[in-house]
Amino acid sequence: MSALEPLLSVEDLQVAFKTQDGFVPAVRGVSFDVYPGETIAIVGESGSGKSTTAHAIINLLPGSGRITGGKVLFEGRDLSQLKRGEMEAVRGKEIGLVPQDPMNSLNPVHRIGFQVEETIRANGLATSKRDVRKRAVEVLKEAGLADADQRLRQFPHEFSGGMRQRVLIGIGLSSHPKLVIADEPTSALDVTVQKKILDHLEHLTAERGTAVIFITHDLGLAAERAENLVVMHRGKIVESGPAREILQNPRHPYTKRLVSAAPSLASQRIQAAAATGAPIGSVEVEGEEPTLSLLTVAERAAEASVDAPPVIEFRDVTKVFKIRTGGPRSIPFTAVDKVSFQVPKGSTMALVGESGSGKSTAAKLLLRLEDITSGTIHVDGKDITELGKQELLALRRKMQPVFQDPYGSLDPLHNIGNTIAEPLNVHRVGDAKTRKARVLEVLDQVALPQTVLARYPNELSGGQRQRVAIARALALKPEIVVLDEAVSALDVLVQAQVLNLLAELQSELGLTYLFITHDLAVVRVIADHVSVMQQGKIVEQATVGEVFDNPKTAYTRELLAAIPGVDIPLGA
Amino acid sequence: MLWYIVRRLLQGIPVFFGSTFIIFSMVFLTPGNPVLRMFGDRTPAPEQVAALEEKFHLNEPFLTRYFLYLGDILQGNLGTTYAGQSVNEILARTFPTTLRLALLAVIIQLVIGVLVGLISGLRKGGIFDNVSLLVTLLIISMPVFVLAFVAQWIFGIQLGWFRPTVGAGAPWSDLILPAIVLAGLNMAYVVRLTRASVIETSQNDFVRMAYGKGLSRGRVIPVHILRNSMIPVTTNLAADFGILIVGATVTEGIFNVPGVGNELFKAINRGDTPEIVSIVTILVIVYVLVNIAIDVLYGVLDPRIRYVK
Numbered sequence: 033m034s035a036l037e038p039l040l041s042v043e044d045l046q047v048a049f050k051t052q053d054g055f056v057p058a059v060r061g062v063s064f065d066v067y068p069g070e071t072i073a074i075v076g077e078s079g080s081g082k083s084t085t086a087h088a089i090i091n092l093l094p095g096s097g098r099i100t101g102g103k104v105l106f107e108g109r110d111l112s113q114l115k116r117g118e119m120e121a122v123r124g125k126e127i128g129l130v131p132q133d134p135m136n137s138l139n140p141v142h143r144i145g146f147q148v149e150e151t152i153r154a155n156g157l158a159t160s161k162r163d164v165r166k167r168a169v170e171v172l173k174e175a176g177l178a179d180a181d182q183r184l185r186q187f188p189h190e191f192s193g194g195m196r197q198r199v200l201i202g203i204g205l206s207s208h209p210k211l212v213i214a215d216e217p218t219s220a221l222d223v224t225v226q227k228k229i230l231d232h233l234e235h236l237t238a239e240r241g242t243a244v245i246f247i248t249h250d251l252g253l254a255a256e257r258a259e260n261l262v263v264m265h266r267g268k269i270v271e272s273g274p275a276r277e278i279l280q281n282p283r284h285p286y287t288k289r290l291v292s293a294a295p296s297l298a299s300q301r302i303q304a305a306a307a308t309g310a311p312i313g314s315v316e317v318e319g320e321e322p323t324l325s326l327l328t329v330a331e332r333a334a335e336a337s338v339d340a341p342p343v344i345e346f347r348d349v350t351k352v353f354k355i356r357t358g359g360p361r362s363i364p365f366t367a368v369d370k371v372s373f374q375v376p377k378g379s380t381m382a383l384v385g386e387s388g389s390g391k392s393t394a395a396k397l398l399l400r401l402e403d404i405t406s407g408t409i410h411v412d413g414k415d416i417t418e419l420g421k422q423e424l425l426a427l428r429r430k431m432q433p434v435f436q437d438p439y440g441s442l443d444p445l446h447n448i449g450n451t452i453a454e455p456l457n458v459h460r461v462g463d464a465k466t467r468k469a470r471v472l473e474v475l476d477q478v479a480l481p482q483t484v485l486a487r488y489p490n491e492l493s494g495g496q497r498q499r500v501a502i503a504r505a506l507a508l509k510p511e512i513v514v515l516d517e518a519v520s521a522l523d524v525l526v527q528a529q530v531l532n533l534l535a536e537l538q539s540e541l542g543l544t545y546l547f548i549t550h551d552l553a554v555v556r557v558i559a560d561h562v563s564v565m566q567q568g569k570i571v572e573q574a575t576v577g578e579v580f581d582n583p584k585t586a587y588t589r590e591l592l593a594a595i596p597g598v599d600i601p602l603g604a
Numbered sequence: 605m606l607w608y609i610v611r612r613l614l615q616g617i618p619v620f621f622g623s624t625f626i627i628f629s630m631v632f633l634t635p636g637n638p639v640l641r642m643f644g645d646r647t648p649a650p651e652q653v654a655a656l657e658e659k660f661h662l663n664e665p666f667l668t669r670y671f672l673y674l675g676d677i678l679q680g681n682l683g684t685t686y687a688g689q690s691v692n693e694i695l696a697r698t699f700p701t702t703l704r705l706a707l708l709a710v711i712i713q714l715v716i717g718v719l720v721g722l723i724s725g726l727r728k729g730g731i732f733d734n735v736s737l738l739v740t741l742l743i744i745s746m747p748v749f750v751l752a753f754v755a756q757w758i759f760g761i762q763l764g765w766f767r768p769t770v771g772a773g774a775p776w777s778d779l780i781l782p783a784i785v786l787a788g789l790n791m792a793y794v795v796r797l798t799r800a801s802v803i804e805t806s807q808n809d810f811v812r813m814a815y816g817k818g819l820s821r822g823r824v825i826p827v828h829i830l831r832n833s834m835i836p837v838t839t840n841l842a843a844d845f846g847i848l849i850v851g852a853t854v855t856e857g858i859f860n861v862p863g864v865g866n867e868l869f870k871a872i873n874r875g876d877t878p879e880i881v882s883i884v885t886i887l888v889i890v891y892v893l894v895n896i897a898i899d900v901l902y903g904v905l906d907p908r909i910r911y912v913k
Contacts, residue, residue, distance in 0.1 A: 087812075090816065092812055092815055092816060094807075094812075116821065117820075120815075120818065120819070120820045120821070121818075123815060123816055123817070123818045124816065124817045124818020124819070125818055128816075128817075129813065129816030129817065131809055131812065131813045131816065132809065133809050136808060136809040136810060137809040137810050137812075137813040138810055138813070139810040139814070139828050139831075139832065140810075140832075140906070140907070140908055141831060141832055141835070141905065141906055141907060141908075142827075142828075142831075150819065150823070150827070151817045151818060151819070154817070154818045154819045154820065154823065155817075155818045187907045187908070189907070189908045200813070203813075203817050204816075204817065206817075207818070
């Protein structure tokens with residue numbers, strides 16, 4: 033086969049999901065080619081049909097999904113017409129899969145070795161017990177797990193997310209397939225791990241000339257890893273072509289919005305905008321509400337006063353957990369280790385670090401959801417660790433949290449109106465009438481229509497839910513808002529909206545934010561000060577500008593380098 | 605692991621004292637004089653009554669009687685019935701039969717229940733699924749004695765497939781019908797639990813990954829779907845065991861199975877305190893042990909479970 037023949041050719045693919053009201057289209061006439069050895073990225077928000085397209089190729093559509101039209105030609109064969117047995121022969125052997133969520137993509141009840149070996153056997157790479165074992169060890173070694181012999185005997189829960197994804201990459205590439213579909217392979221991982229994993233995947237596929245379809249919602253990541261991009265929106269391809277060209281010169285309005293909203297690209301974009309003197313980003317698409325440009329966020333954040341007296345002050349705060357072992361004893365684990373920082377009134381302090389660095393524990397200590405082991409936390413000059421029940425209630429009235437998971441932090445049995453009113457009821461603020469007025473007021477502040485009041489959380493989108501969570505936090509007119517990964521679960525466009533909202537509310541109401549995140553790219557557009565945490569300790573503390581321009585510790589540099597797309601120059 | 609089992613066994617001790625105390629006081633509170641009941645229609649002489657009451661400590665205060673009984677039990681002596689039989693002997697005679705009946709019932713409920721539940725779960729919303737949901741609902745809604753009498757009448761009397769009551773020595777073939785009845789209720793729960801569990805497991809990413817890495821359906825279903833779905837089903841067996849004991853008492857009575865349940869049933873009618881308390885205590889101990897065994901099994905089925913606290 034000549035190099036000019038596409039390996040995979042998707043022609044006018046249509047996919048629909050069967051519902052009570054008939055078929056609802058999810059993919060509407062998608063066409064693209066993948067050449068041998070080429071990496072293409074399909075980019076889009078959740079619900080854009082990018083994952084559905086990928087799953088349709090290997091006929092693994094969930095539940096009621098059906099291919100309703102078009103062709104999937106793989107080396108000239110139409111995969112959509114294959115019988116079940118024929119398809120099972122293609123999967124794994126010809127087309128590998130690297131799944132989205134490493135935490136849930138390995139069967140928790142089987143050993144790692146078992147799951148690698150069954151792949152090897154199913155794809156006929158080895159048959160005798162010894163050969164299968166030998167090949168399994170090779171696969172794990174290629175995947176970058178050094179002590180593969182021992183690893184085979186372990187269970188998935190004994191592996192970190194990054195290690196699991198390495199195993200899954202190993203499984204996906206074990207039979208040296210011609211094409212690999214990598215479905216958001218790192219969206220569940222820390223940024224620094226993400227970079228290592230993707231480097232590794234790139235190394236393996238480049239070495240073997242494997243073609244890759246890379247599915248992601250992160251435009252920066254896509255541009256960094258793929259030669260060609262396919263941008264999807266509402267089941268259609270809105271733009272496709274060479275990655276850098278699209279990034280530097282997006283033509284379709286939706287692509288322009290994506291480029292302007294991607295936080296990983298924001299730093300370059302701000303400089304570019306400064307050079308031309310015009311904000312980029314507020315482009316309207318198909319009657320949707322326009323997003324504010326991130327530039328305004330950055331500007332407003334910068335306006336926040338940094339010389340005001342500290343509202344929050346951590347002094348040598350330490351938290352030790354007791355870890356239970358199998359026996360009668362327990363071992364101590366220091367989650368937060370002598371952490372000190374101050375947050376001036378009206379400003380934003382970002383606590384940055386990987387999972388396990390203790391940043392969320394620090395937030396819980398501030399909220400008094402956990403008791404501190406030693407040290408003091410002062411809020412408005414008062415030591416909160418000493419507070420009695422009444423004083424604690426008063427403290428919580430002026431300090432409200434917003435958590436990461438908008439799906440988990442709203443009670444599914446309460447409608448939105450009751451959810452937002454709950455803190456007002458708990459703290460007995462005003463009467464029924466004024467409470468109702470306050471609910472409407474905050475709803476307006478987070479730009480949600482009054483019609484959502486009677487709705488339930490499952491009827492709202494992720495972005496809307498996070499707005500509800502913010503509205504609930506604002507209901508009591510707090511002075512401090514603790515945002516624990518409050519935008520991490522959101523798509524880029526929604527993320528940009530919520531960040532804008534937070535910055536606006538801060539300048540309007542003079543709020544102080546403690547912003548917990550693992551994503552330095554977001555920090556740049558929202559924070560004034562940054563504290564980088566590693567293994568419970570603060571390793572670097574400075575203003576946002578200093579951290580980005582002149583990182584002092586190797587760990588911070590590592591975090592910065594891990595922001596995808598950081599090296600890609602953008603056209604103005 | 606060993607530490608965990610030791611701890612669980614130690615936790616069984618208060619359960620033992622609590623349950624014997626509750627059962628003992630409940631039987632104590634039941635109206636009627638057991639001595640008078642022993643004589644049926646005849647009226648015994650007052651000296652006879654006094655002698656028997658003395659022999660069985662019936663005149664002692666409640667707590668004294670309880671501690672006397674407890675002392676006996678701790679020495680391995682489960683006491684004698686008011687009719688003078690040793691409870692140890694009665695249990696030795698009846699327990700093996702009940703064990704066989706229960707074993708047969710558990711096998712039936714697991715094999716049929718899991719199979720039907722698996723097919724229902726894999727074909728959610730299909731005809732098979734709907735029929736099995738309807739039938740299991742019927743079974744769950746029916747008291748076990750109705751189920752027993754209906755089965756006895758249809759299969760034992762009308763069709764003549766089985767003997768309607770169990771004959772001497774309780775051969776396996778005679779135990780099949782009572783075992784099916786006994787299994788019925790739990791089987792319905794097993795079907796529904798397996799079905800729900802299979803549906804939930806099938807939606808996991810690792811199932812899609814299993815197909816994605818090239819496995820056939822013939823491998824994914826048993827190894828990745830059924831295997832994981834069995835975890836809740838197995839743990840639920842512990843709770844089902846209580847239903848099994850209650851069901852055994854009723855079923856054994858109706859089918860005249862010479863087992864523990866039948867014996868207990870008769871003892872309750874006689875108001876035979878030592879026998880009732882002893883049999884129920886033994887059943888409680890078995891229940892506690894079965895629960896510990898299943899909790900340990902849980903850890904084998906699901907390697908993520910670690911025995912701490």
